[in-house]
Amino acid sequence: MATKVLVVGSGVIGLRTALELLNRGIRVHLISPRHPLHPSTCSMGAGGLWMPFHCDDSRTDRWSLETLHELTKLSSEKSSPGGTLVETLPAIIFNRNLQSVPSWATDASSNSLDFQNLSIDDLYNKSKSQRFRLPGKEVMKEAGYSHAWLFQTKIVDSPKMLTHMLDEIKANEYTDHVDVETDVFYTNIEELVFVAKAHGCDGLVNCTGLGSKLLCDDASLIGARGILLHYDRASCVWEEKSRGSNSSDEDKTNTIQDPVITISEPPFGSETMPCYMIPRGDIIAVGGSYLEGDEERGIRASERKRVLENAQNMGINTEKSRCVSDWVGFRPYRQTARLEVDEKLSSLSGVTVVHSYGYGGSGWTVFVGVASDNAHLLETWRKYLVH
Numbered sequence: 001m002a003t004k005v006l007v008v009g010s011g012v013i014g015l016r017t018a019l020e021l022l023n024r025g026i027r028v029h030l031i032s033p034r035h036p037l038h039p040s041t042c043s044m045g046a047g048g049l050w051m052p053f054h055c056d057d058s059r060t061d062r063w064s065l066e067t068l069h070e071l072t073k074l075s076s077e078k079s080s081p082g083g084t085l086v087e088t089l090p091a092i093i094f095n096r097n098l099q100s101v102p103s104w105a106t107d108a109s110s111n112s113l114d115f116q117n118l119s120i121d122d123l124y125n126k127s128k129s130q131r132f133r134l135p136g137k138e139v140m141k142e143a144g145y146s147h148a149w150l151f152q153t154k155i156v157d158s159p160k161m162l163t164h165m166l167d168e169i170k171a172n173e174y175t176d177h178v179d180v181e182t183d184v185f186y187t188n189i190e191e192l193v194f195v196a197k198a199h200g201c202d203g204l205v206n207c208t209g210l211g212s213k214l215l216c217d218d219a220s221l222i223g224a225r226g227i228l229l230h231y232d233r234a235s236c237v238w239e240e241k242s243r244g245s246n247s248s249d250e251d252k253t254n255t256i257q258d259p260v261i262t263i264s265e266p267p268f269g270s271e272t273m274p275c276y277m278i279p280r281g282d283i284i285a286v287g288g289s290y291l292e293g294d295e296e297r298g299i300r301a302s303e304r305k306r307v308l309e310n311a312q313n314m315g316i317n318t319e320k321s322r323c324v325s326d327w328v329g330f331r332p333y334r335q336t337a338r339l340e341v342d343e344k345l346s347s348l349s350g351v352t353v354v355h356s357y358g359y360g361g362s363g364w365t366v367f368v369g370v371a372s373d374n375a376h377l378l379e380t381w382r383k384y385l386v387h
């Protein structure tokens, strides 16, 4: 059967799905109301950190590890013309107690993470040779942080990667049509089936993120609001106490490393108000919040003050550093991500409809595995229909 698929949405899930289909020799018609770099695209502003976070699904670890594998390959490649797409950085998660190792770090395929569950003393000892830029050791101990997870993770420069993927799609010989600025927000999935048929598509993948709330009348999908302040990375000024191990016996032959830092326990952070910093491309993204159902589009004065304090707690001198922009985004959270064939609609319409949304705070952590499953579902469901 000749196949042509309408992909709707140009965030990380839609773009990667389009590429996955094209690489399998399937023609693609890609549409989206807003350009991937428009601030309303959740994928554009995201931190780009590989680490499963609020994506509840039994498939999350598998999707994440498939993505990690691909990001590991990309990080060892030479930069693309647009600059480095994927960077390897140490990630440090401060904990108040010894926490068990997360499931995503126990699989053999996660070896590249070099995951370590350390006491605070061991972390700062390691920092003598590896020179992580950490908050002062005594400050962290006094605040009650006694342990830390340390692992080597990947950071995707999300705007650059979206641009790179869009360029690849446009250049692919199997691409039928690309319009990522249609300005049309569809309000029900049947409309999209109509569009698919009008363009001769026998498949449709719905990658509209939070847009699926209305599009699929899915009340279980909620926006989990997050806020970020972006500091210019090159000119960022650090408090002197935040340099490496803070001690005179550090190994000065190595350069200082900007790590990812996350604190989700008090006093510096909490589940809904995590304190974190992600060095991403030209910026250091400082957050943040995870507030389900909060629809405020701007940053409240009290929130800005708190994120500034987060930046200071992690060692950024906020008076001397340049905050270049800020961003508010809404993670498409669902109790279980929705990656499935819409069997009823597919049978009725003759167009195979795959829904793929609800990846919460992990879109950049799962996108490779998710796109592969999207394509696989389209292929297997077709076989099922044919036989």
Ligand SMILES: Cc1cc2nc3c(=O)[nH]c(=O)nc-3n(C[C@H](O)[C@H](O)[C@H](O)COP(=O)(O)OP(=O)(O)OC[C@H]3O[C@@H](n4cnc5c(N)ncnc54)[C@H](O)[C@@H]3O)c2cc1C
Pocket (backbone or CB within 6 Å): 008, 009, 010, 011, 012, 013, 014, 032, 033, 034, 035, 036, 040, 041, 042, 043, 044, 045, 046, 047, 048, 049, 050, 051, 184, 185, 186, 187, 207, 208, 209, 210, 211, 212, 215, 224, 225, 226, 227, 228, 278, 287, 288, 328, 329, 330, 331, 332, 356, 357, 358, 359, 360, 361, 362, 363, 364, 365, 366
């Ligand atoms: C503050 C913050 C930080 C984050 N940090 C990270 C991180 O470090 N690592 C990580 O893995 N994840 C992170 N995330 C989560 C990640 O950004 C999301 O999981 C991911 O962007 C979801 O991608 P998506 O393609 O499903 O949705 P989106 O990127 O939102 O794309 C949806 C697409 O659908 C289109 N669309 C919407 N409505 C309609 C409609 N009605 N009709 C047609 N098209 C429509 C949109 O225009 C857009 O093109 C973060 C999120 C936030 C808010």
